Amino acid sequence: xxxxxxxxxxxxxxxxxxxxxxxxxxxxxxxxxxxxxxxxxxxxxxxxxxxxxxxxxxxxxxxxxxxxxxxxxxxxxxxxxxxxxxxxxxxxxxxxxxxxxxxxxxxxxxxxxxxxxxxxxxxxxxxxxxxxxxxxxxxxxxxxxxxxxxxxxxxxxxxxxxxxxxxxxxxxxxxxxxxx
Numbered sequence: 272x273x274x275x276x277x278x279x280x281x282x283x284x285x286x287x288x289x290x291x292x293x294x295x296x297x298x299x300x301x302x303x304x305x306x307x308x309x310x311x312x313x314x315x316x317x318x319x320x321x322x323x324x325x326x327x328x329x330x331x332x333x334x335x336x337x338x339x340x341x342x343x344x345x346x347x348x349x350x351x352x353x354x355x356x357x358x359x360x361x362x363x364x365x366x367x368x369x370x371x372x373x374x375x376x377x378x379x380x381x382x383x384x385x386x387x388x389x390x391x392x393x394x395x396x397x398x399x400x401x402x403x404x405x406x407x408x409x410x411x412x413x414x415x416x417x418x419x420x421x422x423x424x425x426x427x428x429x430x431x432x433x434x435x436x437x438x439x440x441x442x443x444x445x446x447x448x449x450x451x
Contacts, residue, residue: 278356280308281316285350288326289342289399290406290413296328296335316354323353342403348394358394360386 287302299317303310317336320326325345326336338345351358361383 274351274356274358277316277354278351280306280312281320281354281356282347282350284308284313284316285320285325285338285345285399286402286406288336288338289345289403290411292338292342294413296333296337298335301335319354320350323349325349325353338399341400343398343400345399346395347397347399347402348391350399351394358387358390359383360390 283306284302287306288297291297299313300310302308303313317326317328321328321336324339327339328334328336348358361380
């Protein structure tokens with residue numbers, strides 16, 4: 272099985288969202304910081320998760336991502352497959368031309384194919400709610416601050432500052448400055 276960081280990060284980020292599902296939209300920057308995942312990488316993953324209808328996005332102040340369905344209705348396999356993560360233990364990608372055998376599958380092709388089926392069955396059987404429940408049973412605390420109680424990062428009225436310009440404002444002033 273080739274489960275790369277793409278699948279691992281996607282599942283981790285989705286569990287982070289599921290842990291905070293009642294707090295409103297979750298900013299990707301906050302997920303990136305908590306899970307120590309690159310924000311640009313998360314943005315790519317969440318684009319795929321959104322296209323697979325696993326998350327919904329909310330724009331504007333207080334915006335972010337929420338689960339598109341209940342956590343119990345999203346399996347780990349759904350997440351991994353949504354980010355194009357291959358779940359394949361065969362050496363041929365299921366094409367039965369293992370290790371260059373042009374005549375067919377290698378001797379262990381059926382073994383790896385059955386392993387693929389078992390992995391997929393297991394990942395389909397585990398949902399985000401189960402992982403969240405396991406994390407809460409371990410004592411993982413979540414900072415569930417409702418979006419409405421967050422202070423805005425901007426002021427309701429504009430702050431006026433006087434700007435002092437010291438640069439010449441014409442060609443003639445520039446000539447005067449340069450001749451000094």
